Amino acid sequence: MRKRIILGLSVVLILALCLCLSACGHSHTWIDATCTTAKTCSECGEVEGEPLGHDWIAATCTEPKTCSRCGITEGKPLGHTWTPATCISPETCTVCGFVTDGPLGDHCCDQWSDEVDATCTSEGYKTGICKYCSEPFTITIPMKEHDYSDWVVSIPATCTSVGEEERVCKDCQHRETRQIEMLPHELGDWVVIETPTYTSDGLKAQYCQECSELINEEPYTFSEFLSDKIVIKGARDCVQVTDLSYFIDYDDFWPRFYLIVELTNISNNNLKLYSCTCDLLNDELTMLDKVDEYYFSTAPSIIAPGEKGYFFVNWGYDVSSLDLNSGLTVKVEVTINNSSKPPQQFSVSQVSWSPPSYDVLGYFENTTKSPTDSLYLVAVFLNSDGRAVAFSDTHLDPVEPGDSTSFKIQPLWGKTIYSGAEIVDCQVIAFDYWY
Numbered sequence: 394m395r396k397r398i399i400l401g402l403s404v405v406l407i408l409a410l411c412l413c414l415s416a417c418g419h420s421h422t423w424i425d426a427t428c429t430t431a432k433t434c435s436e437c438g439e440v441e442g443e444p445l446g447h448d449w450i451a452a453t454c455t456e457p458k459t460c461s462r463c464g465i466t467e468g469k470p471l472g473h474t475w476t477p478a479t480c481i482s483p484e485t486c487t488v489c490g491f492v493t494d495g496p497l498g499d500h501c502c503d504q505w506s507d508e509v510d511a512t513c514t515s516e517g518y519k520t521g522i523c524k525y526c527s528e529p530f531t532i533t534i535p536m537k538e539h540d541y542s543d544w545v546v547s548i549p550a551t552c553t554s555v556g557e558e559e560r561v562c563k564d565c566q567h568r569e570t571r572q573i574e575m576l577p578h579e580l581g582d583w584v585v586i587e588t589p590t591y592t593s594d595g596l597k598a599q600y601c602q603e604c605s606e607l608i609n610e611e612p613y614t615f616s617e618f619l620s621d622k623i624v625i626k627g628a629r630d631c632v633q634v635t636d637l638s639y640f641i642d643y644d645d646f647w648p649r650f651y652l653i654v655e656l657t658n659i660s661n662n663n664l665k666l667y668s669c670t671c672d673l674l675n676d677e678l679t680m681l682d683k684v685d686e687y688y689f690s691t692a693p694s695i696i697a698p699g700e701k702g703y704f705f706v707n708w709g710y711d712v713s714s715l716d717l718n719s720g721l722t723v724k725v726e727v728t729i730n731n732s733s734k735p736p737q738q739f740s741v742s743q744v745s746w747s748p749p750s751y752d753v754l755g756y757f758e759n760t761t762k763s764p765t766d767s768l769y770l771v772a773v774f775l776n777s778d779g780r781a782v783a784f785s786d787t788h789l790d791p792v793e794p795g796d797s798t799s800f801k802i803q804p805l806w807g808k809t810i811y812s813g814a815e816i817v818d819c820q821v822i823a824f825d826y827w828y
């Protein structure tokens with residue numbers, strides 16, 4: 394009895410044990426392991442063992458590294474390793490033996506049986522047996538370039554004809570020539586062809602110094618004629634005569650001749666204009682006429698550095714009796730002193746003028762701190778080149794500081810001939826003469 398109980402208990406125990414061992418209560422349904430996953434139960438997900446890992450096949454010329462099991466690839470194909478085409482086989486891969494359907498190559502030879510170098514006059518050649526196909530063959534070697542010396546002028550160019558230069562091959566003496574461009578003309582100084590008169594232009598020309606060809610021809614104005622003939626003396630360090638022009642005013646009696654001497658202050662100081670004398674000389678430097686200070690007007694009396702001033706010279710000369718063909722030299726002597734006084738800053742506004750009278754209207758204001766004494770207003774008429782070509786002037790009664798007054802400047806011209814082109818502008822310069 395006791396034995397039975399023990400047996401029964403044992404069966405119960407074994408059954409219970411078996412029941413415990415198979416905890417899930419099923420037998421596993423295994424999925425085989427792959428390259429990247431281990432053996433797994435499809436029902437309970439239980440795994441056993443390790444993933445297999447990839448089974449790599451090495452890369453080839455055309456295929457990348459590949460897994461034989463799952464087909465995954467890594468990297469790139471190696472590419473073919475080409476051996477050049479020969480006369481018997483086209484380009485071929487030395488690794489996989491792949492043969493292109495490209496063209497065959499040249500014959501090849503390591504030991505030439507006959508060899509002639511190329512020169513600058515003939516091709517060379519090489520003859521041998523092909524090491525691939527055993528055929529005899531010849532290749533030509535292209536002609537060499539000539540080995541020239543430097544270019545040498547054989548015919549110099551001039552301003553009327555082209556020149557030539559040549560070079561010679563050191564090896565074959567082959568001669569090559571090329572043209573040298575014509576030289577430009579060598580411009581000489583302007584030459585006066587025709588002397589101007591007071592009322593009509595002359596003519597000036599420029600010739601080539603080499604071939605004497607006429608290159609340029611232009612009118613030669615009386616103003617230019619004067620400028621070319623001017624000789625300046627005195628006070629030259631601080632002042633420069635920058636222009637000389639003229640106008641002629643003639644009434645029923647005689648033509649009166651006016652010179653306008655334009656000065657520029659090239660010093661660092663204010664300059665006070667004192668006097669100017671003009672001598673009119675012929676080419677032999679014989680005095681034709683002399684103008685004394687009585688006939689001069691200056692404007693302004695003090696000029697600042699870099700500014701312009703003017704001398705107006707009333708020659709009073711009967712120019713019609715003057716023979717310009719015997720030459721004309723104007724000798725200008727300017728007397729100028731350095732001045733510590735600044736130029737006066739009067740205000741001139743609303744300037745208007747018009748032909749045929751050339752009356753100049755405007756307003757004057759004394760913007761200084763002292764009354765004016767001998768106030769002088771000068772109208773300078775300018776042509777389109779900015780040259781002073783005429784002037785007129787007037788005096789004003791004393792003006793107290795801060796006061797203003799209208800003014801009118803009336804030219805005493807009769808019929809006037811100006812140097813240069815027509816008048817296009819008018820500037821009024823105001824200054825105290827005894828300042």
Ligand SMILES: [Zn+2]
Pocket residue numbers: 420421422434435436437438439
């Ligand atoms: Zn399972």
Ligand SMILES: [Zn+2]
Pocket residue numbers: 428446447448460461462463464465
């Ligand atoms: Zn794999």
Ligand SMILES: [Zn+2]
Pocket residue numbers: 454455472473474486487488489490491
């Ligand atoms: Zn290959």
Ligand SMILES: [Zn+2]
Pocket residue numbers: 480481499500501523524525526527528
């Ligand atoms: Zn060959």
Ligand SMILES: [Zn+2]
Pocket residue numbers: 513514538539540562563564565566567
């Ligand atoms: Zn040569």
Ligand SMILES: [Zn+2]
Pocket residue numbers: 552553577578579601602603604605606
């Ligand atoms: Zn020339």
